[in-house]
Amino acid sequence: MPEPLLEVKDLRVQFPTEDGVVKAVDGLTFSVRAGETLGIVGESGSGKSVSFLTVMGLITKKSAIVEGEVLFQGQDLVQMDNDELREIRGPKIAMIFQDPMTSLHPFYKVGDQISEMILAHEDISKKEAFDRSVEMLKRVNIPQPEERAKQYPHEFSGGMRQRAMIAMALSLNPDLLIADEPTTALDVTVQAQILALIDQLQSEFNTAVALITHDLGVVAEHCDHIQVMYAGKIVEEGTADDIYYRPMMPYTWGLLRSLPRLGHDTARLTPIAGAPPSLIFLPDGCSFSPRCPYVFDECRAIEPELLPIDGHHAARCHLSLEDRERIMAQEILAPS
Amino acid sequence: MSEVEATRLREHPRSGEPLLRLRGIVKHFPITRGIIFQKKVGAVHAVDGVDLDIYPGETLGLVGETGCGKSTLARVAMRLHDSTDGTIVFEGKDITRMKGENLREVRRDMQMIFQDPYASLNPRKTVGTIVGAPLRLHKTVPKNQVKTEVQNLMELVGLNPEHYNRYPHEFSGGQRQRIGVARALALRPKLIVCDEPVSALDVSIQAQILNLLNDLQDEFNLTYLFIAHDLSVVKHISDRVAVMYLGKIAEAADGSQLYTEPKHPYTGALLSAVPIADPNLAKTKQRIILEGDVPSPINPPSGCRFHPRCYQRKSLDAESQERCRADEPELRPHAPGHVAACHFPLDARIIDALAETEPGSSR
Numbered sequence: 001m002p003e004p005l006l007e008v009k010d011l012r013v014q015f016p017t018e019d020g021v022v023k024a025v026d027g028l029t030f031s032v033r034a035g036e037t038l039g040i041v042g043e044s045g046s047g048k049s050v051s052f053l054t055v056m057g058l059i060t061k062k063s064a065i066v067e068g069e070v071l072f073q074g075q076d077l078v079q080m081d082n083d084e085l086r087e088i089r090g091p092k093i094a095m096i097f098q099d100p101m102t103s104l105h106p107f108y109k110v111g112d113q114i115s116e117m118i119l120a121h122e123d124i125s126k127k128e129a130f131d132r133s134v135e136m137l138k139r140v141n142i143p144q145p146e147e148r149a150k151q152y153p154h155e156f157s158g159g160m161r162q163r164a165m166i167a168m169a170l171s172l173n174p175d176l177l178i179a180d181e182p183t184t185a186l187d188v189t190v191q192a193q194i195l196a197l198i199d200q201l202q203s204e205f206n207t208a209v210a211l212i213t214h215d216l217g218v219v220a221e222h223c224d225h226i227q228v229m230y231a232g233k234i235v236e237e238g239t240a241d242d243i244y245y246r247p248m249m250p251y252t253w254g255l256l257r258s259l260p261r262l263g264h265d266t267a268r269l270t271p272i273a274g275a276p277p278s279l280i281f282l283p284d285g286c287s288f289s290p291r292c293p294y295v296f297d298e299c300r301a302i303e304p305e306l307l308p309i310d311g312h313h314a315a316r317c318h319l320s321l322e323d324r325e326r327i328m329a330q331e332i333l334a335p336s
Numbered sequence: 337m338s339e340v341e342a343t344r345l346r347e348h349p350r351s352g353e354p355l356l357r358l359r360g361i362v363k364h365f366p367i368t369r370g371i372i373f374q375k376k377v378g379a380v381h382a383v384d385g386v387d388l389d390i391y392p393g394e395t396l397g398l399v400g401e402t403g404c405g406k407s408t409l410a411r412v413a414m415r416l417h418d419s420t421d422g423t424i425v426f427e428g429k430d431i432t433r434m435k436g437e438n439l440r441e442v443r444r445d446m447q448m449i450f451q452d453p454y455a456s457l458n459p460r461k462t463v464g465t466i467v468g469a470p471l472r473l474h475k476t477v478p479k480n481q482v483k484t485e486v487q488n489l490m491e492l493v494g495l496n497p498e499h500y501n502r503y504p505h506e507f508s509g510g511q512r513q514r515i516g517v518a519r520a521l522a523l524r525p526k527l528i529v530c531d532e533p534v535s536a537l538d539v540s541i542q543a544q545i546l547n548l549l550n551d552l553q554d555e556f557n558l559t560y561l562f563i564a565h566d567l568s569v570v571k572h573i574s575d576r577v578a579v580m581y582l583g584k585i586a587e588a589a590d591g592s593q594l595y596t597e598p599k600h601p602y603t604g605a606l607l608s609a610v611p612i613a614d615p616n617l618a619k620t621k622q623r624i625i626l627e628g629d630v631p632s633p634i635n636p637p638s639g640c641r642f643h644p645r646c647y648q649r650k651s652l653d654a655e656s657q658e659r660c661r662a663d664e665p666e667l668r669p670h671a672p673g674h675v676a677a678c679h680f681p682l683d684a685r686i687i688d689a690l691a692e693t694e695p696g697s698s699r
Contacts, residue, residue, distance in 0.1 A: 043541075189609045190629070191611070214539065220614060259543075260569050262567065262571060262607070
C-alpha cells in the first residue's frame, strides 16, 4: 500500500463565539492516497468544508482553535507559518469552490488570474505564464482559449467559470485537488460536464481529489472511498459499495431513505426527524442520538467509537452488528 | 370534491376544466440603451409562446435549467409580471389584464412558496405577523381570530404554535420553509406555485418538506405548479411533468412516462445527466454529455432551439439537419398526454439504452 499523501490525525477545529465554542470539527482522522478520489458527504454544518479549509491552511490558529495534525507528505501543515504554507498551497494542494462567480475576481481577465497563480510560484516571464494559462484553458475544454483568456469572468457562463477555476487549480499540477461542492451551483447537464472533466484530468495528472458534496449521487459515481460526516465527525466510511449497499449507521440510512430517486417509486419519503444539533451544545453520547429512531440508553450516555466492520468500512454506532444487519436488510434496502 | 373524484382526476388529469390555462404566453424583457431617451435595442426572450393547462388537484412539475424561463412563466401566471402576449385563464376567468379589486380576489386563490427561506421572510417581522399578513390583508377572518388561525396554520405545517412571537432568524432552514408554506396556505388557495421550494435545503430536511406538501395537497385538495431543477424531486412529487428549454416547452408527459420514454433529445440528456445514488448502476449508465452551454435568450437559435447542442441531429442527413435549423418543431402528441417538440424524436433504441439505467429493477 502506498504512503498516504495526506494524513489528518485527530483534527479539532473550534471557533470561540459570544454564545460559546462552536465545535466545527471534532476529532477527525482520515487519509488520502495519491491518485485516489475521496468523497466527503454531509449536510450543512457537518464540518466538511471547515476541515478542508484547515487542510488548505485557510483556517489557522489565528482565527480558530486548531488541534491535531494535518500531515501532507510527512509535514505538519498546522504548525507551518504563512510563508511555508505558500509553498504547499498552489503547487501541492489546490482548491476549487462552490460558487465560481465569487471565487474569480471580477476586475481581472481570466487569463491574467491564472497567470498570477503561476507567476507567484514559478520564475518565468509574464508572456510564458499567459501562454500556460491559455494552454490550461484549452485542457479544460474551453473553446477559443486565446480569446477567452482575455475576457472577464462576467463574460463566462457558470459552467465555464468553474472550468476556469479548475484550470487555475491544476495549472501548477498539484498532488491534491480539494473540490468543495464544485457543481452545487450548476445545472445538472453542466454538472455532468464538470464531473467528467475532473475525472479525465485526474487520470491525466494523477491528482488525488477530495470531493466535498451533499449529493449522494455525485459521490456514488466518482469516489473510491466515501466518508459520511455528521456534527464534525465521521460517522461512517467505506467504499461506495459499502455505503450504498451495506450501510451500517442510522444516519447513513436516513440519508439514503430521504432521497427521492429516479426509478424508485416511493409514495412517501422517510425523512430524518428533527434538525442537526447545535455545534455549541452537542448532545451527550452519540451526536445523532436525538434524531435516531433506533436510539437506546447507551447512545445517550457514551459516544460510540468509529469501529471497523470489514476492510476499510467503519461506522460509529452502539447497535450490535447483527441488529444493524437485520434492520438494514429489512427496512433500508428492502424494496418498498 | 370527494376523494374518489380527486383520485379520478389524478388518473385522468386531462378530464374536466383546467384550473389554470395558459395560452401562447410570451414574456420579453426589453434591453434598452440610453439614459434619458431610452431606446429599445433588443429583448430577452424569457418565455416565448407557452401553452400549459393545470387541472384541479394535480401537481404539474416544471423542470429546466437556469435561465430557461420557468420562474418567469410562473410569475406571469401569477400576474406578478405582465405578459407580453397570450392569455391566462384561471377558473374560467380571463385574468390576463385584470386589475385592482378583481385581481386581488383572484390572487387569494393563488399563492406562492419561494426558493430561499432566508430571503423570502422579513427578518424584522415575527412569524405571527408574517403568516397573519395575508389574513389581515384579505380580511378572511375577523381581527380577533387572526392569532388563533395563525397558530392553527403553524400547527398544520409542523411548527410549534407557541413560537408565534419568534423571529425568522430563530428558526432553521427547514422550519423557515414551513413558515413560507403556512403563509401560502393562510388564504386556503386553490393553486400554489412552488418555485424551487426544496433546492436550498439539505436532503433530510428536503424530504420533510416534500412530505408536508404531499399531506397538505391531500388535505386541502391543492393544485401545485412545482418548479425545480432536480429531476428526481420533480418525479417524486408530480403527476405530470413539463420540460422547458429556452422559453419553450420541449416536452410534457403524464406521470413517469417522461422518465421512461423521453421523446425529446434534451429530456434524454437531462435524464442521463442525473447522478444516481447507486454505484453499480452509475457505472453502467450511458451518459449523454451535452456540449457547450444554453444559448443566450436574447438571440435564441433559429428553428428548433435545441439544434446547436443536439446530439441526435448529428446522425441525421443534411436535409434533415437543415430542417432542424430552419423549421421550428411544434408540440406534437406521441402518446395520450405525451407531447414533444421535436422533428426526429428519440427512437426506441436510445430509449432502451436509457431505460436500462433505470435503477428500479435491480435493487
